[in-house]
Amino acid sequence: MRNETARHDITVVGGGLAGVCAAIAAARLGRTVALINNRPVLGGNSSSEVRVWVCGATGHGKNHHAREGGIMGELLVENQFRNPDGNPYYWDTVVLDAVRAEPNLTLYLNTDVREVEAEGPDDMRRITAVTGWTMGSERRIRFESKVFLDCTGDGLIGHLAGAHHRIGREAHAEYGEPWAPGAADDITLGSTLLFYTKDAGRPVKYVPPNFAKDISKTSIPQRRIIKAGDNGCAYWWIEFGGELDTVHDNEEIRDELWAVIYGIWDHIKNSGGFDAETMTLEWVGSVPGKREYRRFLGDYVLHQGDILGQSEFADRVAFGGWSIDLHPPQGVYAAEDGAKQRYTDGIYHIPYRSLYSVNTSNLLFAGRNISASHVAFGSTRVMATCATIGQAAGTAAALCAEQGLTPRALDVPSLQRTLLREDASVIGLTCDDSADLAPRARVTASSTLACIAVETPDEPWQLTADAGIVLPVDPQLTGIELLLDAEHDTEVVIELYDPVLGQNYVPRRLVATATVPVPAGSHQWVKTGLEWSPATPRNAFVLVRANEALALHTADRPTPGVLCFTRIPLRPQDEAPQPLREWTDAGLLRRTFCLRTGETSAFAPTRAVDGYLRPYAGPHQWVSEPSVSGAWLELAWPEPVTLHRIEVIADDDVNEDLINLHHHRTPFDTLPTLLRDYRIEARGPDGSWHTLSRTKDNRRRRTSHPLAEEVTTDALRVVVEATNGAASAHIVAVRAYAQE
Ligand SMILES: Cc1cc2nc3c(=O)[nH]c(=O)nc-3n(C[C@H](O)[C@H](O)[C@H](O)COP(=O)(O)OP(=O)(O)OC[C@H]3O[C@@H](n4cnc5c(N)ncnc54)[C@H](O)[C@@H]3O)c2cc1C
Known part of the structure; x- marks a missing residue:
């Protein structure tokens, strides 16, 4: 020792x-x-x-x-x-x-x-x-x-x-929380063990251990969803210990969880209710995942x-967005749902x-x-x-x-x-970095996406439910047109909302409404007449009211700055209002309703030096016209500057919901909007461009380019040779540092 x-x-x-x-x-x-x-x-x-x-x-x-x-x-x-x-x-x-x-x-x-x-x-x-x-x-x-x-x-x-x-749990009176109990208690969320299964490709028998629980004598088969092919976190509800002490009773909790897991597997394998003859257990957890124990007191609760x-x-220094997600103290044995969630x-x-x-x-x-x-x-x-x-x-x-x-x-x-x-996200704040010379430069580009126009449809989208479209408004929104089919003469009702908070994408404050006649026919561009010039750039939520006689059209591609939604009803158990649950991009992820708008400055080259590192009341990045090779973003200073390091922050599409395990599979390995191949050039005294750094096969958002020797120049360019699939070049930020 x-x-x-x-x-x-x-x-x-x-x-x-x-x-x-x-x-x-x-x-x-x-x-x-x-x-x-x-x-x-x-x-x-x-x-x-x-x-x-x-x-x-x-x-x-x-x-x-x-x-x-x-x-x-x-x-x-x-x-x-x-x-x-x-x-x-x-x-x-x-x-x-x-x-x-x-x-x-x-x-x-x-x-x-x-x-x-x-x-x-x-x-x-x-x-x-x-x-x-x-x-x-x-x-x-x-x-x-x-x-x-x-x-x-x-x-x-x-x-x-x-x-x-x-x-x-705190008492309701302590912080006035609607979800807190009347009196404080020592209930916590319980702990969980998970398991993985696999198909052996041949019949596999299962003899449960003596300690396996007979779950047919519990409410589990009635109250919880059990599927033969589910794995891991799909069984998050195997929870126990909320009424015990999740630390001091950890051993007892683990034993109970094992008994439940082997009992569930016995139910799947031997009850006759599942197609699981060739299935076997591949892994069973032994370290209980603890959800909750001590919570420290800081200067703020x-x-x-x-x-x-x-x-x-x-x-503010960090952010969250998961629902408030609390579970019944009895966990797996509770008669109610395994979780109550509110967004x-x-x-x-x-x-x-x-x-x-x-x-x-x-x-x-x-x-x-x-x-x-x-x-x-x-x-x-x-x-x-x-x-x-x-x-x-x-x-x-x-x-x-x-x-x-x-x-x-x-x-x-x-x-x-x-x-x-350091490229962390503090929502709604700009990076005010006095060492960065980029914000002092004049920023220009080879081209800029100036119009949102999605004109080639792939499929019609019946307006059986309200639809929503988020669009950047910078500095104004004009000339919104929608591509519509109408079974008979009818009208389309469109409402324009301000989401109010820069990080929100649900309709909150009504700005304008339009009702526009639509004659019978297909693929008709319909002018909505809606306009908006807010005091500062922001997003608009355009709500298209359901009309069974109408269909929008979708294009099978994402469009920078645009999100599309359909509206689903809340479930009976959901607290209202919860617009985030109602407005879903299910079926519309990476797709866009066909539409046209007037000109926008939302993707202007200056957005790459405006200090925002993620979308907030607008996209905050430079986006080129849809032609990547050779697209460039230029920073030019009135007097030459001496640079030691350049940083490029590419667009890793923070709208794409990535996950580490098997919840869902995102269909690409590298975010398409990330720059793949690019070079950084500096302008010499004779006006010619010299390559300072060349990047190939990039798959990262933030890349620091330290310069082997300091460079004195009056202009820099990031020249994009290829993205990882996006039609346009996207750059969130370019930073230029003298000696730090
Ligand atoms: C079954 C279950 C389902 C959940 N569902 C989700 C979900 O779907 N998605 C999600 O994101 N979150 C989920 N959560 C919540 C989430 O897992 C936890 O809140 C989160 O792991 C907390 O992160 P942490 O880093 O604070 O602690 P932990 O992940 O608990 O990590 C703490 C680490 O500290 C180590 N440690 C503890 N004590 C000591 C010590 N004395 N000395 C040295 N090392 C020590 C531990 O071994 C551990 O590695 C779930 C939790 C459970 C248990």
């Missing part, structure tokens, strides 16, 4: 996606980081040991332009390239590779932290060290740091340090009203004050243990959201360690600036 001491600027305990993203973020900012995980595999509940699929703000595609950016975005895009079929082991390696790519980060796997040294009175605790035991290596390691992050999910580190926290009201916190109208903000301890001065946290009420946690708990929180907390830790500050004393605007500079 060995005793060791490890000194790092920052110690991150817990290698779930929150801890991984926190550690990577801090390491990229130049701090030395220890990332400690008590299991051999990173990724926490997303790892191949548990196999929960990574969900986030898209809410399985309900929210739009909502996929996470930053480090979580990088992981999802890389996983899509390497692992489009969602193999859990391949996902493990994507996460491990990302951690190993950071030279400032030291990874301690299999290291269980059980001791914490902390000092100070209850209202001013400070952690000096944590100690872990590396299983299999007999190493007892004491980790000393300036700043600590508890990303353990269960919150053991903060608990041992004396950080204030709570377990269970995020609650239900913040999520449903989309509170615009000045200190707000779009993605919501998470404040920095929920990420550091109210009473432990050098403790930040990220993941499912942040300062949120039980109800708000019901939404923030999904892993891509935990990961963006992790990047924010890790970035804050890096700035604190560098500046010798406590998390509470940190300057929040500088944290937000750093996050945006």
Whole structure:
């Protein structure tokens, strides 16, 4: 056995996606980081040991332009390239590779932290060290740091340090939450084990173990959906322990979950009700996936009203968008549905004050243990959201360690600036980076998509339900025409709405209405006459009312800046209003209703230097006309500038809902809108262009191009040679740095 001491600027305990993203973020900012995980595999509940699929703000595609950016975005895009079929082991390696790519980060796997040294009175605790035991290596390691992050999910580190926290549900009166119970209690969400099956191609018998539960004596077959071919997270509802203590009763909970799994499999194999003769169990989990335990108290407690009201916190540093998703305490044995879910109208903000301890001065946290009420946690708990929180907390830790500050004393605007500079997403804020010379340049392009015109139809779309079209309005919307078929003389009713919030894609404030006659006939361009000139650029939601005599037309291709929806009724159990559930792109994803509009500046070259890194009240990127090869974006300065590094942020289409495991398969490995081949050129004194950097087979969103030698020039060009499939060149941002 060995005793060791490890000194790092920052110690991150817990290698779930929150801890991984926190550690990577801090390491990229130049701090030395220890990332400690008590299991051999990173990724926490997303790892191949548990196999929960990574969900986030898209809410399985309900929210739009909502996929996470930053480090979580990088992981999802890389996983899509390497692992489009969602193999859990391949996902493990994507996460491990990302951690190993950071030279400032030291990874301690299999290291269980059980001791914490902390000092100070209850209202001013400070952690000096944590100690872990590396299983299999007999190493007892004491980790000393300036700043600590508890990303353990269960919150053991903060608990041992004396950080204030709570377990269970708050009373309704505490935060005025409609979904909170009348009295506070210690109920949590339960834990789950998952299993995978496979078809052996020949009959396989199944003899259940003695401990398997006879589920025919429970409500499970009546209350839950059981299908022979389902795998993994499709069985999220095998949940137990909400009325127990999910940590101290973990062993008992695991045994119950195993009994249920083997009982369900017995039911599938031997009840005669399923076509499963050749099926066998391929994998059964043994590490219970824990949903909930301690939630720390920060300077702010995020609650239900913040999520449903989309509170615009000045200190916002991350975002979420999953529904508030709570489960009955009895879990798998509950008579009611396995989950109750409520979506707000779009993605919501998470404040920095929920990420550091109210009473432990050098403790930040990220993941499912942040300062949120039980109800708000019901939404923030999904892993891509935990990961963006992790990047924010890790970035804050890096700035604190560098500046010798406590998390509470940190300057929040500088944290937000750093996050945006690192391409993390803080919704509605622009990257105000004084070192970046690009915003001072005059920006021009070889061509710009100036008109939205989808004129070649593939299929008619019967208007049996209301349809919706989101269009950028910059600076005005004029001349909207729709391609319509009419069975007989009729009229089309169109309403134009302002979604009000930049991140929302549902109709909220009615701006104008038009009723236009449509004579019988097919493929008729109908002028709507709708116009709108808002004070600032934004999106319009154009609602086309259902009319059984009418059909729109769809084209089988996506159109930059445009989203198309159809309206479905809420289910009886859904709380109303929930427009996000009503307006779905089912059947319309990557397709566009045929339409024409007047000119738009939404894709102007200047959008590539406007500081926005993702769609917000408009697309915020330069898009060329549909002809890629040789398309260029140029930055020209009035006086020559000396450059050391150039950064290109390509469009990774944050509307595409990527997932790490097998929930759905996205049909391409690389996002088509990403630049594939491009070069960066600088203009010489004689006006000729010289290549500074050439990129081939790119599949990333953000690429840094350090220059081998500094370059003095009055103009730069990014010349696009090929995209990964998109018809136009898309560039979200170009950044140009002098010595940093
Ligand atoms: C069955 C189930 C279904 C779910 N469904 C979804 C879903 O569909 N999609 C989704 O995104 N989310 C889902 N969730 C929620 C989500 O998995 C969690 O909220 C999320 O994993 C929390 O991330 P985290 O990084 O905070 O913690 P975790 O993923 O729990 O990671 C914590 C890590 O810290 C390590 N650790 C703990 N204690 C110590 C210690 N003392 N020393 C060292 N290391 C330690 C753990 O081993 C683990 O690796 C589900 C959860 C469960 C259990």
